[in-house]
Amino acid sequence: MEQGFDITLYEQNNFLGGKLGAHRDSDKPDPHEHCYHMYLNWYNNFWQFMAEIGAADKFIPSTVIGCRFPGDKQTRPYLTNPGSPATILTNMLNGVASPADQFLSAYSLLDLIGTQSMSGAVLEQTSVSNFFRSRGYSTEGSLTASARTLAEAFASPSYLSSARSYQSLVKYGYRNPTPSLWLLTQNTNDGIFEPWRRHLEARAKELKRRFKIHFQMRVESLHLTDGEVRELTLGEMPEEPTTDRNVDPKPSKTWKVNVPGDLVLAVPPGPLGRLVSPEVAACAPKLETVRELRSEPMISLDAYFKCRIPGLTKSITLLLGSKYNLSLLDISQVWKEWPEGGGTALNVISSNADLIADYPKEVIREIMLKELQRFLDFKLDDVDYDRCHVQTNVGEELFVNQVGSWDSRPKAVCEIPNLFLAGDFCQTFVDVVTVEGAVVSGLLAAEALRRKHKIGAPIDIIQPDSYPAFLPAALAAALRPAAFAAKAVSMADSMMRSNFSRIFPNG
Template sequence: MSKKVVILGGGVGGMSAAQELAERGFDVEVYERLEVLGGKARSIPVPDSASGGRKPLPGEHGFRFFPSFYKHTFDTMKRIPYGTNRRGVYDNLIETTHVMAAREGMTEISFPLYLPERLDDWEMLYRLIVKNEANIPRSEMLFFARKVLQFLTACTERRNTDYDDITWWDFVEADGKSKEYVDFLAVGLTRDLVAMQAEISSSRTVARIYVQLMLGILQPWLHVDSILNGPTSRVWIDPWEAYLTQLGVNFHTGASVDSFEFDASSGRISGVNITQGSETFKVEADYYVSALPVEVMARKVTPQMGQKDPMLATLDQLQTGWMNGILFFLNKNISLNHGHILYVDSPWALTSIFSQSFWEDIDLDEYGNGELEGILSICISDWNTPGVLYGKAARDCSAEEIKEEVWAQITRRLNDTGTIYLEPGDVITWFLSPTIDIQPGEPTKNTEPLLLNTAGSLRYRPEAASQIENLFLASDYVRTNTDLATMESANEAARRAVNGILGREGWMLGLCRLYELEEPLIFKPARAIDRLRFKMGLPQLDYL
């Protein structure tokens, strides 16, 4: 008889764990608080937006970003059947070709994400590198390159201690540097793409992601950055649910976790109390996988569970931040850039993409009122800095004020050099993620915040296999190679949790594959030398 596993949470972590377990013959039950699966990756239909028998407009929590180092996620997607796709859902990813940086009062800067083949791409690189249109002082660019080299030659042990304890801001010595250095190198990329604040984020985490993004650009055979070719649920989550159901996974939506029951005599979880609708009941299993977000799991850990596994008791030391989406549905198709646009000097750290440019097989006439021609999908990564219209942070604004502020920050950077790309008349309607809970007279809440990798936080992040024999963790706060609050880290954490279960069951073969983050081999000898120096208590060598 197969062993039963209860998975708590139906986001990417929970669904990844369900797939790995079901493919290996386990009896899997998934309990999800929402009525739909996918967690932060799900699509959210815009209420009251459909007419004439059409589908509601396709809202999202935020745009999806699939860089080349998402190897765990890609492997999972390739095993999810989708129509005639040879590689399943993975073939629904479309490579972006360019990234654009937009600044107020200055010409936009674009550069290709592949080895240039066309004359205009070489011209872009010439403008960026030779003419230095980013206006970063060359001495500061060399200084930044030196800091990246410093990280690349540091051993893992030093990264996990010294580098984790220093903020990215302090590591790159942003104080006293030019505004351009801060906008592009110290703050811009981390804040705009992964909602990490340079002033508080671990330099270990930020540097690792910087290296991965740069390696993707330098290896043109990789897809540096891809997005899905349709609404996320339609082309990924729904086919995933169908595949898992076919494998025998049972999903229970609208089911919230109330509490764990811990048997102190055996040191095991004896059950989980669930509320679904008006009914409260206890579920029991051989193993339990918690794919709950950190802010939820921290509240569920009982004192007895914390005594059994002290790492569980420190989850409340981990911090969360906000990165949520707003969409503008347009009555015209705008092809400004075939990829992401970073508004590097925008107060609210905005990043956008024109989704319809990648939805070649999606008939937009199926949605809304029949006028839909374009979708401008935007992520707001800074909810604490005052905006330009009302002088208020995003978290202090009404939904209407957020919409007006975002529109102003974007159009001031796109419409400022002679060409008007966006006008108010282009907007059919807009949609702010409902995870931003705005109630009159009350502080705004974010019901689905994002883990922040703050300086010194690694010590509070647990392994996927807890010290409670039958409890495993499959969420982005778990220690992973990916080391960032992303779909990729949730997927990797799920694989580690499943491997923990397989280990308890005595499996020697058939474990989930885990991928390392690749770094240039040329620096491997330097890291070996640094490992010896670290063990001897000596500082890192300076190679420049």
């Protein structure tokens, strides 16, 4: 729009944002996000976007990622500003694992971002698990600690996740580690997407451009003429596909519209693969490889209670030892519009959802609530079942940075000259599937569109800072003797614990 374009946006839901968005069921006031979201310091383009729409002051810093074991009465710190020299000792002594294993877990990340023995291409073909297991200093305890952090960051097991992508996440975070993350004090619809919509409508009026959003309309197919997309088949959606993915809603009617200019597709890998027809693939063969991308299910439970649950904090909290890799955020402490004296409200995520994703929603709710009872002090009678809400993403799973996926990820441009692509799964310098990756991909698509038409000034796209590789490499080399000493301490500690358990099986 700033470069002189009119914009028509087709959105398959009745709300904006897709997986980042928040919706309300028609007969209930509670907003529901698919999962809680963390916003990191190095999301430079995202923060610039927030400042532009007047939403930057809606975030609060969170220095601690918390954790709980079964039976805990209070959330304890798990990681405090990871990557900050000031919190190294705090994180080593958090009591979750032995200090030696905690040191080795942190050291392995330093080793990863400083490694120069493997090229980026080799790291892309190497899993995080294999990288860490190949290091002589690793212990089972340090590998377990690293796997916990990875499951939270990637929603993917360490044996599937790309070491290069994880390297990107860590190196950007370590350059600016304080605070650990930021939390939005509203749901994303009210805090981000409604301000964004109002901002665009105001700018369109100022610039005398046309900006129109059509809700509950999905692109069903692309039609090419002379190698360019010149028609779309649209479908009118009777319900929101993003909010109930256990079913595949069909459009109530379809029709064709002309594409007089350019088309930017910002859809997940699965739907994009379905749009790549033989006609499209004949003109842009590389787009077929999007079907090779793998994704993982993730389940979200909004759990509402009639009372306050004791011992919870404002931090994202990992439930260590949970069967389904549960984590949670107490939104009743974070969202500012929460009524004084209201009951606890949790957004609970299962990042190991394969075991239960195909169950009916009522069954999923009961399974997750009973698992929560192992970690939190509440009775099922305390649950406000009328307000509880389950979302799965079956059918539109979360793309994860799995080993070898880079070459199958599309770029902003393809062989079809008026078709551009955006989404967190697209190739960008960010690499990691994050909110920032999605924002950058959109900016890259906009810049490619601007260059095609040779108008305006280049779009400012900010790359995240990171330390030169030789600095963490030098520090890792200097600390390597300490790492092997820590391994010896860890092995001795494990041996003593094993012998004690064998001699005194009842403690």
